[in-house]
Amino acid sequence: MTSLRLRLIVLMGLAIVLAAVLQGALAYRNALEEADLLFDYQMRQTALALRAGLPVDARAASPLLPPEDENHEFIVQVWTNEGLRIFESAFGAALPQMAVLGFADVRVRGSIYRVFSLQSPAQVIQVAQDLQVRSHMARTLAWRTVWPIALLAPLLALAVWWVVGHALRPVERVRRELAGRDATSLAPVQEGDVPQEVQPLVQELNLLFARVQQAFESQQHFVADAAHALRSPLQALKLQLQGLQRAPDEATRQLAQQRLAAGIDRAAQLVDQLLLLAREDAQQGARNTTPAPQVDLAPLVAQQLADMAAQAQAQGVDLGLGTGSAAAAWVRAEPASLQVLLRNLVDNAVKYTPAGGQVDVRLELCSAADGAASVLLSVEDSGPGIPEAERAHALERFVRAEGAAASGIQGSGLGLAIVQTIAQRQGAQVALHSSESLGGLCVQVRWPATQPMV
Numbered sequence: 001m002t003s004l005r006l007r008l009i010v011l012m013g014l015a016i017v018l019a020a021v022l023q024g025a026l027a028y029r030n031a032l033e034e035a036d037l038l039f040d041y042q043m044r045q046t047a048l049a050l051r052a053g054l055p056v057d058a059r060a061a062s063p064l065l066p067p068e069d070e071n072h073e074f075i076v077q078v079w080t081n082e083g084l085r086i087f088e089s090a091f092g093a094a095l096p097q098m099a100v101l102g103f104a105d106v107r108v109r110g111s112i113y114r115v116f117s118l119q120s121p122a123q124v125i126q127v128a129q130d131l132q133v134r135s136h137m138a139r140t141l142a143w144r145t146v147w148p149i150a151l152l153a154p155l156l157a158l159a160v161w162w163v164v165g166h167a168l169r170p171v172e173r174v175r176r177e178l179a180g181r182d183a184t185s186l187a188p189v190q191e192g193d194v195p196q197e198v199q200p201l202v203q204e205l206n207l208l209f210a211r212v213q214q215a216f217e218s219q220q221h222f223v224a225d226a227a228h229a230l231r232s233p234l235q236a237l238k239l240q241l242q243g244l245q246r247a248p249d250e251a252t253r254q255l256a257q258q259r260l261a262a263g264i265d266r267a268a269q270l271v272d273q274l275l276l277l278a279r280e281d282a283q284q285g286a287r288n289t290t291p292a293p294q295v296d297l298a299p300l301v302a303q304q305l306a307d308m309a310a311q312a313q314a315q316g317v318d319l320g321l322g323t324g325s326a327a328a329a330w331v332r333a334e335p336a337s338l339q340v341l342l343r344n345l346v347d348n349a350v351k352y353t354p355a356g357g358q359v360d361v362r363l364e365l366c367s368a369a370d371g372a373a374s375v376l377l378s379v380e381d382s383g384p385g386i387p388e389a390e391r392a393h394a395l396e397r398f399v400r401a402e403g404a405a406a407s408g409i410q411g412s413g414l415g416l417a418i419v420q421t422i423a424q425r426q427g428a429q430v431a432l433h434s435s436e437s438l439g440g441l442c443v444q445v446r447w448p449a450t451q452p453m454v
Contacts, residue, residue, distance in 0.1 A: 008164045009157070016156055020149045028142035035134040040103065040116070043127040046074060047118040050125050073133075075113070079124040086123070095128050105131070170194045174202060186213040237263045292426065294450050295338060297329040297375060301363055304342040308350060316355035319346070322362030322378070329363050329375040331447040333426040341422045342377075344415045345443055349381040357382040358438055365449060373449035380435040380442045391432040395420040419445070 077095055078087035095108060101117045106128070115128040149156075170193045177189060188206040191199055240260040247253035305321060312319035331338075349359045362378045386394050393399050397417040416430075423430045428447045435442040 005164050005168060009160050012160045012164075013157060016149070016153070020146050023149070024142045024146040027145040028138045031141040032134060032138035035137050039129055039134060040114070043074060043114070043116040043129060044118075046076070047116055047125045047127045050076070050078070051118065051120045073129070075126075075128040077126045077128075079126070081119075081123065095126060167195065171198055174198075186210075186216070234267070237267060292332045292334055294330050295333055295335050297331055297338065297377065297447075298325075298327055298363055300335065300338055300342060301325075301361060301377070304339065304346055305361060307343075308346050311347075312350045312359065315350060315353075316357075317350050317353045318358040319350060320360060322360040322380075325361075325363045326365050326375075329365060330450050331375050331426075331428075332450050333428075333447065337422045337426065341419050341445070344419050345377075345379045345445075348415045349379050349383070349441070349443075352383040353381045353440065354383065357440075360438065366446075375447045375449045377445045377447075378442060379444075380438050381440040382435070382438040383440040385434060385439070385441040386432060388434075394432060395430060416443070419443070 074089070075095060076087065076089040077085060079085050095113065095115060096106065101119055104115050104117070106113050106115050112131045113128040114131055114134075115126055118125045118127075174189055174194065186209040188209060189202050191202045191206075194202050237260065240256060240263050244253060244256035244260055247256050302321070305319060308319060346359070346361065353359055359379070359381045362380070364376045364378070366374045366376050368374065395416050397414060399417075420430050423445055426447065428445050431444045431446070433442040433444065434440075
């Protein structure tokens, strides 16, 4: 049964039937116990009343014996002490003489009789009753208890149908609300009147809508960023290609080819940065319940410095690891994203540092006043830096400081934006300062420190 309404109705109907059966069983058991107590008492009183002896016409003279038309007839027999039966009621065949006094159950001609035996000085009195009489009475009382439920079963079914329909009305409202939406409507579903058992489903659905909305926004941002960033490089490539086609001599042609190759490299680098930014935006919007692995940042910093050493040497920049750097610094992050962050920081610092300048990378372990440990990565250079008034916008996309734009160095304004996106996704914080030792820019990234996995 895939219908929740039908399933609830069937289950509640089965519960009602089971309750009725249990009620009937308990009523039968209680009625049978009451009948045993009552009839045992009557049998005992009848035997005690007959101790004085019986007249010749026992039934006509003794009002103690029940009339024949009642359903709980007693069979009475009287025996002398010598074993001679001197009286037998007209209700049944002879019972065997009982040697055991008191109550006992005796099987006679396929039926079980409850027999009470009492001995007087001159005789033995036996009073018996078929146990089927008691069972019949208990069944009658149990049925009288159950039959009102059977008569009310249709009304109970209608009541259950109405209750289930009323309880599922908020779910039906959610269904109608979702069915009436178009493909672009990702607003959260109202969950005010939704039952508590269905609220987790609606909440997860709203979270899914939020993630899809964030994915759509990331896609729109990527398209807008690509259109904004690629317009000028593509126009420049077109002009450089026209210059190559119109070159009057070989020297001019080679110069145009060099400019065209440099423009292609810059466009390729810009495309790579846009793709990296789009990937980081998508991962930031994705829901990932698995925690990031613990990574030692120190060897990644050393590897990045080694990779950038040749470029720094070609530009005449002194690139190295600052004194006092930590030998190990464990953070919780993705290694691939950390490598992108380090490459952007070091590449920006080397690119904007003039020949003869210096770039220092330092890794420190810090502790706050509350005892929380953190890992601080600092990248300082002796370049033009960023004025304090422009630092608030320097981490935005396609924003370049005036000093960087005036330096003549080609850039897209995405390097620090990529660093900011990766840091936010990893729970780190990015801050821009002036370098006290080198005079240029100091970019600091701070992560919560973690213990290495054993």
